[in-house]
Amino acid sequence: MPDYSFFQWVLFFFIYCFFGWCFETTLVSLQEKHFVNRGFLRSPFLPIYGFGSLIMILAGKPFMHDPVKMFVCGALAATLMEYITGWLMELLFKTRYWDYSDCCYNISGRICAEATLLWGFMTLLVNYKVHIHIEVLVFKLDPTLITVVDIILMAVFIADLIISAKSAIDVNNILKRMTEIREEISQLNAKLKENAEENPHIESIKQKIQQLQSERSSVSERLNFLKKDLINAHPRARSTKFNNALTELKIKIKEKSEKKK
16 A cells, blocks of 8 residues: 555545546536536536545555556456445435446446446556656645645535535435426326316316426426536436436526527
């Protein structure tokens, strides 16, 4: 195991979180042809790259003189981390923020052979070309300065994590309610079609449908900046339970954005 202090490890984590955010934001922004603040957090950090890089360093360092073993160990360790992270996020927020279902040799859409190979090559890149330079720079920094910077970054990170998690839960609740209302309206419309002329409750049913449509519209409007930014940050994300409602929200956000231009 590399001989780093706890606070040096923390600083490495945030450095690679930031590098990952820069990479993903640039890539997705080019694909979508507009700026996308990529990631689950609203600050410029992508934790999966931070944890992934630390795992690749830990898995790769013992094999600095054997790139094949480094490649295999780094690829497997990072892939396991990606699978666990994806599973946890789906469990907590009922949303898949990345999806490899269209890729060959994928497992539950959370990991795939292509991504595993990429993790392996990144392990070689990080250990042989990137980390050796970052390590030198961090060693030059005063330990007290590193501690202060880490404490500030951790405070920002934790606050952002709490706010972003709440936004994700709120978005899921909105999607759930939109789906429930849609199903209710569908059931009421079915009742209207059954003996509509002889149905004594036809007016009350129509009124109930109008109320539900109004509520559905107001529910879909309950998106503040953070919730919209979270949805925009993952243009290809899908909800594991309420994907139709999520697609509808994405369309509405896009239409409003185009109107403002």
